[in-house]
Amino acid sequence: MxxxxxxxxxxxxxxxxxxxxxxxxxxxxxxxxxxxxxxxxxxxxxxxxxxxxxxxxxxxxxxxxxxxxxxxxxxxxxxxxxxxxxxxxxxxxLTNLLKTRNRRRRLPNTITIDSIHEKNFLSPKSVLEAVVIDVFVIPGTNIYMLTLGDMWSTSTIDLYLHRRYYNYIGQHDVLKKGREVMLTGCCLRTAMEGSGHARILPTEYMVMLLDEEEDEDAMLLAAQFCTYSFSSMMLDENRNNISYSFYASVGSMLALHRPFIANYVHNNHEESQELCLEYGSATQVYLVPIAQxxxxxxxxxxxxxxxxxxxxxxxxxxxxxxxxxxxxxxxxxxxxxxxxxxxxxxxxxxxxxxxxxxxxxxxxxxxxxxxxxxxxxxxxxxxxxxxxxxxxxxxxxxxxxxxxxxxxxxxxxxxxxxxxxxxxxxxxxxxxxxxxxxLPALLNSTCLHNLSLLSDLPHSTNRTHICHVRLDHIDVNSLKLHLTIADDSEKVFAWCIGQTAVEFLQISPDEYMELPEDERAMYLYTLQNENFTVAIANTSQRIEAYIEGEKFLPVWEITRAQKCE
Missing domain, CATH: 2.40.50.140 (Nucleic acid-binding proteins)
Known part of the structure; x- marks a missing residue:
């Protein structure tokens, strides 16, 4: 430009x-x-x-x-x-990135594995944020165990895996080494003297975290969770016979697999068109932290x-x-x-x-x-x-x-x-x-304006001009002033209202209107030739101003004025 x-x-x-x-x-x-x-x-x-x-x-x-x-x-x-x-x-x-690639903050109710071992206690209301260190079967059984670790602990702990998650184990499935999980509703099988170490009993409340930057997770999200939406479920009467999978929430995303779907019931026991999603026996919840x-x-x-x-x-x-x-x-x-x-x-x-x-x-x-x-x-x-x-x-x-x-x-x-x-x-x-x-400060801040002559105004109409002028003539039209201002280069017919009008009158419009008519004319006459610094803008496109009785409204508005002492 x-x-x-x-x-x-x-x-x-x-x-x-x-x-x-x-x-x-x-x-x-x-x-x-x-x-x-x-x-x-x-x-x-x-x-x-x-x-x-x-x-x-x-x-x-x-x-x-x-x-x-x-x-x-x-x-x-x-x-x-x-x-x-x-x-x-x-x-x-950077510090968080070294701890976990998702850069998640520790939740307020998250407990650490070290504290579980120290207290030999785990509240069902606590949340455990962990990483799967190992997946194995107890010898001689078909019971799966997960060895869990977290970023704040030096020790690990074993979890009896709830059977609802057995289908997610395998070389190409979701639950494997390196997977981040979040668990709640956990109970501890405490370590008794001479009987091994503490383990976490099975819980069905486990959320697995998916990482969109990992190819396998990205493929799972694209293949399984991008087909359905809430609106598609609203229209399908056989919705609980379909394996829906979809995204919900803003911030971190929830990927919901096979939730149980029912109509929302109001206090008056009437069903509405709103849907109520329930955590059913086949439901799986994934958390997908949003990467910037x-x-x-x-x-x-x-x-x-x-x-x-x-x-x-x-x-x-x-x-x-x-x-x-x-x-x-x-x-x-x-x-x-x-x-x-x-x-x-x-x-x-x-x-x-x-x-x-x-x-x-x-x-x-x-x-x-x-x-x-x-x-x-x-x-x-x-x-x-x-x-x-x-x-x-x-x-x-x-x-x-x-x-x-x-x-x-x-x-x-x-x-x-x-x-x-x-x-x-x-x-x-x-x-x-x-x-x-x-802005009042615009008139007195010489670093923010260049002084213009009134003769410059017609040649540059796309900005507010700052000018030193003298008051040549003034008329009061109700709460609006019509005035002629001048400098050594030109005279300009302009208008102003509000605080700017008060600056020119040096009294409030109400005080002016209380004066007798002959005193009003004399008062306006005494204002002539006083010097002001003004901000003046072109309002030639102000179409709504050209109404009956105002056909000759000036195109120049004085938006700010200050008397020069």
Whole structure:
């Protein structure tokens, strides 16, 4: 994207964000000497959305204005803390990886084999997380035994295998050496003096863990558990004569083989259409811990050009052409850690955690309930319509056409008609909405804006301008002000409401309306030629404003104003 387009799309604000990212990247490249071998360094480049959000957070904290030094100090502190947290997390993951390839945490009610031997006791409510060390038959019998070990113990213990699991033993079957299992409902046959050692009596409550990265387990899952779903069971009246196997749950996945299926019975003893799954005599439960999946994402030409303009001193072969991002359970790529800016033209199917910066071009209600709205945003590459989902009523404050906004937590999916749908949900993790045009700190933070002349406004309408002006004329139209502002280059007819109107009037609208009519005119006259710093946005696409009686509404809205002392 060329410099002219960049200037029209965010101006000095985004230029400072890029500068701050480059400063943080250079400070992280040397490392902090805190990483252990194999833990890997913290990411050298902060995510673009994270950097924007941190700058906006500082602007909200210092409403009277911020300096570049304050912003860089806050950013560096936040990035250092996050980098240390990421490094510590990697160390924990590395340690756990050495213990178990699934990197599972020990459950709160899990007991160890060492503690069983020490106490010579095992509660049926306890959970035992173990690995099968050996499978053998007691000599002279047909009774199978499992030798179990766990990652926290030095000793092992033998388990009498419940007969319902005998069919899972064999060279090519599931229950074998190296299989991880979880057991509960266990009782201990204690070791009596001179009569051998403690053993666990048979329990029918055993879950076997499958690993999708192991070929045999992956083949079992694909062959046995991908055919049926809850909806298929609902429609089949002979469902208990079919050997159903399917996935359920989110987080770790449950693979259920042959559950007993019954209709759910309400308190009034009436059957409903809901299904109730029961652990029957032929049921087997597998646990499939979810492994974090990642995907290589190629940079778009727009991003590469934008990256190149910032790193012009770096040879092109050293610039990133792709990044690795995590995928969620539904196969969507998580862009919350994406190091570069995402533009409207980059949006496509299966994206979550997306951040966008652009100008509002329309806002309208999508439902009579008032919890769904449509918002249209434009940047230098295009326009996108998104659906906003609120928990209650609109909670974002005033948002108008021409305002510059930052949004994070967007999701992108393809509809059944192959149309891209972009959505934002309030209070979802990572969701943020900031109206930059209304930020008080923007007027006093010279590092975040370049001053514009009023004569510049018609030539660059895609951003909020900061101008030094004098008040040439003012009219009060109820709670809305119509005013003419001027500088040495031009006069502009504009409007404002709310707190911005109070800044110009220097009294509340109610106080103004209480004045006698002749005093009102005199009061407005005394305000002329006073100097203000203003944020001004173009609202020429504000179609809903052109109603009867307002056909001559100015296209320029003053979103923020501050009197110059």
């Amino acid at each position: 060329d410099s002219a387009a960049a200037s029209a799309d965010g101006g000095a604000f985004l230029e400072f964000v890029d500068y701050a990212i480059s400063m943080l990247s250079s400070s992280s490249s040397g490392g902090n000497g805190d990483e252990s071998p194999g833990a890997g360094p913290a990411p050298a480049r902060p995510p673009w959305g994270w950097a924007v959000a941190q700058v906006l957070k500082s602007c909200c904290a210092y409403s009277s204005g911020v300096t570049a030094a304050i912003l860089l100090s806050d950013l560096f502190q936040s990035w250092t803390e996050q980098s240390k947290s990421l490094t510590a997390k990697r160390k924990v993951e 999946q990642e995907e290589q994402v190629l940079l778009t030409p727009t991003q590469i050009r934008s990256q190149g303009s910032r790193l012009s001193c770096v040879p092109s072969d050293h610039m990133a052409s792709q990044v690795t991002l995590p995928r969620d359970l539904h196969g969507s790529v998580d862009f919350s850690k994406y190091p570069f800016r995402v533009y409207v033209s980059d949006l496509h199917d299966k994206m979550v955690g997306v951040s966008l910066f652009g100008m509002v071009t329309s806002v309208c209600k999508a439902s009579t309930s008032g919890t769904y709205f449509y918002l249209e945003i434009e940047d230098a590459t295009g326009v996108v319509l998104m659906k906003l989902n609120f928990i209650g009523l609109w909670s974002l404050g005033r948002v108008g056409v021409g305002h510059m906004v930052y949004m994070s937590g967007l999701t992108c999916t393809l509809s059944s008609t192959n149309k891209l749908e972009v959505a934002w949900t309030e209070k979802e993790p990572g969701s943020l909405f900031v109206n930059i045009s209304l």
